[in-house]
Amino acid sequence: MVTENRRRRVTITDVANHAQVSTTAVSKVLRNAYGVSEAMRAKVQAAIDELGYRPHAAARAMRGRTFTIGVLLPHIRNPFFADILDGLTEQIGPAGYQAIMVQAGGTDPKEERRAVDALVDRQVDGILTIAPALAKAELEEIGGGTPTVVLGRHDRSAVYDSVLDDDEVGAELVVEHLIALGHRRIAHITQADDGRGRATALLQTIRARTYERVMTEHGLADHIALAVTSYTEEGGYEGAKRLLARTPRPTAIFAGADQAAYGTLAAVHEAGLTVPGDISVAGYDNARISRLAHISLTSVDQDGAIMGRTAGRLLLERIEGRTSAVRFSVTPTLVTRRSTAPPAGAS
Amino acid sequence: MVTENRRRRVTITDVANHAQVSTTAVSKVLRNAYGVSEAMRAKVQAAIDELGYRPHAAARAMRGRTFTIGVLLPHIRNPFFADILDGLTEQIGPAGYQAIMVQAGGTDPKEERRAVDALVDRQVDGILTIAPALAKAELEEIGGGTPTVVLGRHDRSAVYDSVLDDDEVGAELVVEHLIALGHRRIAHITQADDGRGRATALLQTIRARTYERVMTEHGLADHIALAVTSYTEEGGYEGAKRLLARTPRPTAIFAGADQAAYGTLAAVHEAGLTVPGDISVAGYDNARISRLAHISLTSVDQDGAIMGRTAGRLLLERIEGRTSAVRFSVTPTLVTRRSTAPPAGAS
DNA sequence: CAAGGTGTGGGTATCGTTACCCATGGCCGC
DNA sequence: GCGGCCATGGGTAACGATACCCACACCTTG
Numbered sequence A, B: 001m002v003t004e005n006r007r008r009r010v011t012i013t014d015v016a017n018h019a020q021v022s023t024t025a026v027s028k029v030l031r032n033a034y035g036v037s038e039a040m041r042a043k044v045q046a047a048i049d050e051l052g053y054r055p056h057a058a059a060r061a062m063r064g065r066t067f068t069i070g071v072l073l074p075h076i077r078n079p080f081f082a083d084i085l086d087g088l089t090e091q092i093g094p095a096g097y098q099a100i101m102v103q104a105g106g107t108d109p110k111e112e113r114r115a116v117d118a119l120v121d122r123q124v125d126g127i128l129t130i131a132p133a134l135a136k137a138e139l140e141e142i143g144g145g146t147p148t149v150v151l152g153r154h155d156r157s158a159v160y161d162s163v164l165d166d167d168e169v170g171a172e173l174v175v176e177h178l179i180a181l182g183h184r185r186i187a188h189i190t191q192a193d194d195g196r197g198r199a200t201a202l203l204q205t206i207r208a209r210t211y212e213r214v215m216t217e218h219g220l221a222d223h224i225a226l227a228v229t230s231y232t233e234e235g236g237y238e239g240a241k242r243l244l245a246r247t248p249r250p251t252a253i254f255a256g257a258d259q260a261a262y263g264t265l266a267a268v269h270e271a272g273l274t275v276p277g278d279i280s281v282a283g284y285d286n287a288r289i290s291r292l293a294h295i296s297l298t299s300v301d302q303d304g305a306i307m308g309r310t311a312g313r314l315l316l317e318r319i320e321g322r323t324s325a326v327r328f329s330v331t332p333t334l335v336t337r338r339s340t341a342p343p344a345g346a347s
Numbered sequence C: 001c002a003a004g005g006t007g008t009g010g011g012t013a014t015c016g017t018t019a020c021c022c023a024t025g026g027c028c029g030c
Numbered sequence D: 001g002c003g004g005c006c007a008t009g010g011g012t013a014a015c016g017a018t019a020c021c022c023a024c025a026c027c028t029t030g
Helices: A012-019 A023-031 A038-051 A057-063 A079-095 A109-121 A136-145 A167-181 A203-217 A233-244 A258-270 A304-319 B012-019 B023-031 B038-051 B057-063 B079-095 B109-121 B136-145 B167-181 B203-217 B233-244 B258-270 B304-319
Strands: A068-073 A098-103 A126-130 A148-151 A161-165 A186-191 A225-229 A252-255 A280-282 A299-301 A327-330 A333-335 B068-073 B098-103 B126-130 B148-151 B161-165 B186-191 B225-229 B252-255 B280-282 B299-301 B327-330 B333-335
Touching: A012 A023, A012 A038, A023 A038, A057 B057, A057 B109, A068 A079, A068 A109, A079 A098, A079 A126, A079 A304, A098 A109, A109 A126, A109 A136, A109 B057, A126 A136, A126 A304, A136 A148, A148 A304, A161 A167, A161 A304, A167 A186, A167 A203, A167 A252, A167 A280, A167 A299, A167 A333, A186 A203, A186 A233, A186 A258, A203 A225, A225 A233, A233 A252, A233 A258, A252 A258, A258 A280, A304 A327, B012 B023, B012 B038, B023 B038, B068 B079, B068 B109, B079 B098, B079 B126, B079 B304, B098 B109, B109 B126, B109 B136, B126 B136, B126 B304, B136 B148, B148 B304, B161 B167, B161 B304, B167 B186, B167 B203, B167 B252, B167 B280, B167 B299, B167 B333, B186 B203, B186 B233, B186 B258, B225 B233, B233 B252, B233 B258, B252 B258, B258 B280, B304 B327
Parallel strands: A068 A098, A068 A126, A126 A148, A148 A161, A161 A327, A186 A225, A186 A252, A252 A280, B068 B098, B068 B126, B126 B148, B148 B161, B161 B327, B186 B225, B186 B252, B252 B280
Antiparallel strands: A098 B098, A299 A333, B299 B333
């Protein structure tokens, strides 16, 4: 350990001495606890300011709260997560809470579990998991130990809260849009679930099933074409290459996420085809980059900021003692841009 | 506090009882400390596995290490940061360390300081700050208290380590490339520094100065045109709009970061101009999306994974006791793509 | 064979904070 | 006027782990 001229931290005892009161009194002021006179509060606050005292979160964790919310991200490449995080921070910051993030490292449930455990070991007061691939039983175990909000899954649970967008509505919007444009050979790129059990709760499953349902409802069951890769650029590229190799070729590709749509655009271009001339492409998430003129991707917009804010509010409520489970759903909207158009040869 | 059927955590005492040894012995096994026989290690490990024990990081923090590295990110929208983080994780993971991230919330030094303090309060063993806007004095204060690596700044410090790419080389590559293509009216979009002091250490400053220097060296000093906004899509859009309004219009725009280049592309397109027909555009960072056929942005590649790995290595070394300061520099390379071409009217 | 080294295990104080409970004094109501 | 309530402040024992030091057995060496 480097101990050069590392000066000692200011502790609650220093503050207590300086203000001529007990550490208990200081602690009460810090926590806004009951039983503190206005004079006491002022005196202690003055000492805190004077000494530049900050509570030691690790010490707090031994007895009380850490005022920390842990966020589990699958990775930090998806710009949509940034909106969620901004909403979360906006909500919990004023209450004195700090968000810390850990990367789950892909879609491996083992890695994800390790990452959640890292948060639990650090004694966070609440956990927000974003689109976790974990089994529901594991999520419930986590939720049983720490207030938890799960974002982006359609499970219903009694021990944790859910925040999600209505993926069924979103996927329907896209497929109906493409069909309305005149497309019939519409393909879909989805993400594999490496779960061992039923994955009906995963958003990629909902999006894929809805695609199949809407196609079927329109009598297009024979044109269903799925590529099961992943919601990444690589996945979109790989999936599109496979779909484009089919005969007859699809005239539209609905990628389950914008990230995958970017890869799709690259594959289409590489195949010497144009968007939307030869192939229409649509995504899901409405990431900022999708708005750029050069990409101009038709996509489904879900309000990440609201989802993040809500997740924060639900966590604070649970930390304060709520035990009933809540489910909050956002209705998405379709944003049509230049990446989708009627198929060649349509009227 | 929710205390429904929250079962007690397995502690080191439980493990010690179960293995019929002292807690000290268990602690030694956990830390791989000296003075443990092979038999003892096996016995304790068995008890740990059997009980599913995990050390309580907060309790550890009171006396020893937390095995946690804190990462300060300006925000999580820049995909380049993901590469850095992947490199870091790859390096520190096998050593038993976990990375936690906090968002600094823009370029406000106050917010940044708050975020770093949050890490310090959580007793992380080391801190990696990515392109911080903090004053050098503050960074040194932090480095004096916790092993610190600063990424993306050109300061030289005796108390923290630096990891950076040679921004002078990178910027020179871009400007020379554009000049070689035949451009003369080359503009640059840079990021404002809200620092009160000299900002010569900030990478945006180096990139901007180098741009000016190379222009001057080629006798193009009269054509220097700077837009001072920020390294974001919005900043690039805004900056490009201003630059395009000039008379005569520039024929090439060098955006100091890919994110800003995306905004530039949007502004160029919106102005009814084409890339690279009317305007060449180049960026810096070589983000993955820049490789997409639809964007195909000429950019400067800096190897984020290596930078992240190196930062991790340096932090581990410092935690182990190194006190001398180290500076690690990566030499960037230029990746030319279709967004740059000779100006209209050039031979 | 004594003296000292070495390898291994354990006892205990301690980190900074809060939960829990007790002490005190003023005030109220009967 | 007295019992009891309330508001306020403080004392103290934890929380779970590790740093530090000591105890002991066994081995080496002169």
